[in-house]
Amino acid sequence: MNKFLFPILLVLFGLNTSCSQVLSDKQQKYTEADTLRGSLRAERAYDVLKYHLQVRVDPEEKYISGFNTITFKTEQELPRIQIDLFENMKVDSIIHQNSSLKYKRKHNAVFVEFEKPLKSNVLDSLKFFYSGNPVIAENAPWDGGFVFEKDNEGNHWIAVAVQGTGASLWYPNKDHQSDEPEEVLIEAAVPNGLMNVSNGRFACKKDLGDGFTRWSWKVTNPINNYNVVLNIGNYVHFKDTYKDLDLDYYVLPYNLEKAKKQFEEVKPMMECFYEKFGEYPFVEDGFKLVETPYLGMEHQSVVAYGNEYKMGYLGRDLSGTGIGLRFDFIIIHESGHEWFGNSITAKDIADIWIHEGFTAYSEAVYIECIWGKEDALEYLKGTRQGIGNRTPIIGDYGVNSEGSGDMYYKGANLLNTIRSIFDDDELWWKTLKNYTETYKHKIITTETTEAFFDNATEVDLKPVFDQYLRHSKLPVLQFKKIGNQLFFRWQAVNEDFNMPVDVLVKGQEKRLYPTRSWKLLPEIVKDKNDFQVNDLKFYIASSFIG
Known part of the structure; x- marks a missing residue:
């Protein structure tokens, strides 16, 4: 669900097949705002190395304030840089070397002017202070924004889901998938009695003495901007391990016993995915499931879970075969994104099928591990009922275009077709695992993916990829x-x-x-x-x- 992004309307149930926020169809006309967001302009010629995000969340006012210290390295001489922040959010100040910088705003972009151009290949940083009432999602995770809810006991329950819409909806950053910070420190001050769970490892908490407690989390792996999140609630914590991987779970107290039973599926899932995809890509940051007031999202190392402790997709089977009711869709699908989307990331969201197609296929991989190949094939065939074949899977480049919702199950069925072309399961699994390990923590393109699988077999796969990805109709x-x-x-x-x-x-x-x-x-x-x-x-x- 990476986004997640555009909803896919499932014919059988009239439901969205995943939690990603994606556009419903390929746009034909693009605005200046689309170009500013989607293109790698000269003002974006810098490599983000670190974010230090410190934010205060006021649930009553639905208001946030704080700063992001952005550490970066210039790739060319830069008289100004582009930092993204939604235009409804206020820029309080931007500090560089103890001086306040001038800036101009255009749509959701902030163009920061330096007193003297920054030289090429220089390490630098700036501190961006901001505040405001962030966009509130009407139907997360299919539209992006904050979710301000209350749990069954009346406690504030707050979360963020912004894939597709953009992380700049709530904090300033270089909002493009081609650039990931190498590490992030996330510090969130929330009302006493509540907990914030973010990505990475828990570092510390501090009572600020004003009714708020600051919770600090540190990520030590590259991370997509949209994966950086807050999860605020009256959580209880329990944990487990798989091999050397820490498994941490944060749920609402009245769901604790259900969670302990439901989350048992994580360990056989990990066993399967370790075998087929390789080691969990973020062992240093651990693996977490956190209960959220929306269905789910693949937030790196802190997967959002809102499937109501039901099997299938909120108790439904997206394949129509009955096989989908044997597992918890959100646990399997969103965790699959840790390998596809979070570890292997598409450079441009036009290629986001690299996230969604492979992750949708991971559902069938899990089925095959547990119940066998025939059931996996039946499941994949069943998911075809949600494929439209009306617009291409790949979107337009440079304009923040994600292509069609067919990226999920048409993408998955394309991979199954390529496996069948291989006609050698040993070679297929070897190639798939080599792919995930070769491009671990890498940002790639569709062409990279095509070449990798094409080189593994004597059959020319280029026309196959081209037909399924760049054209709407099936052969x-x-x-x-x-x-x-x-x-x-x-x-x-x-x-x-x-x-x-x-x-x-x-x-x-x-x-x-x-x-x-x-x-x-x-x-x-x-x-x-x-x-x-x-x-x-x-x-x-x-x-x-x-």
Whole structure:
């Protein structure tokens, strides 16, 4: 749910299939604000190294105030830099070397002017003070913002979810996925009696003597801006371990016993994901689940959980097969993002299928670990009912465009199709694990992903990726029957599309190598019902002509 981002309307249930906040469809017109947010302009030619975010949250006024100290290294001479902060938030001051800097605002960008241009390749920092009433989400996590709720006992219960909308909704930062701070110190002052749980390791708490307590957390791994969060509530804490990984859980007191039972699924999940994807990418920061007043999000090392301690997706099965009711969707999906999205991050959100497609596939990986491959294939096939095939998975670059909601399960079914093309499960699992380990803590592009999997097999996967990611329609395997002879060919957007595909001829599996020209099936087929595509392994369309 990375975002999360655009809601996917599931045909069967009329529900969103994930918690990510994503745009509903690919935009055709973009504004200056989109370009300022989505492009790597000259004013963004600096590498963020650290954030020290200190904020005070007033639940009664729904008001926040504080500062972010941004430590960075210049990549070229910079007379000014762009820092992002939503225009409804007030800039109180920006301090650099004990002097207050001038700035200009345009949309959600703040252009900070230096008295003298910063030289290239210089380490520097500034302190950005700000305050205001942040945007409140109407339906988190599908729209971004703060969530100000109260729990069943009347205590304030507050959380943040901003993927897609932007972390600059509530704190100043370089709001682009191409740049992640190497470490973050998050310090949040909240009313006494409440706790704040943020990313990374708990560092300390301090009673400020004014009715507020400051909770400090430190992240020691690279982290996406949208993953930096606050979770404020009357939490109780319990913990466990998996190998050398600390598992920490923060839940509301009246849900403690349900949580202890439900969160038992974390350990078999970790066992599966360690085997298939490699070691948890953020061992130094630990793994946490924190109960939230919204459904869930993949916030790094502090996964948001709001699935009401139900199996499936709030008690529903997104695949329509019944298999999805065997596991807690939010635990599995959002934790899968720790490998895909949090560790491996798309440089531009146009490529965010790298987060969502692989994470949706991780649901099937978990099913296969626990219940076997056939159930995993059935589950993936069932999820196709939520795929629209109306707009491309990949969005437009440089304008903060995320592409279509098909990135989730069309992306997952694309990966399953590529696994089937490999036709070698040992090679597939080796390649997938090598991918996660090669690009651990890396920011990459779709082209990087395509090349990695293409290099692992003799089949040319470039036309396959291109068809599924950059075009909306599925490739169609066409058949025509003349007497007892059956002919087949591909109908696809790409002229060079020649993907192999497995079919069943009278119940026996056979691999075909169609091209865009008609080919003859050697076997005699008297009844066209004796021939069908193995649609558990390949996600394609098919049609008979004549």
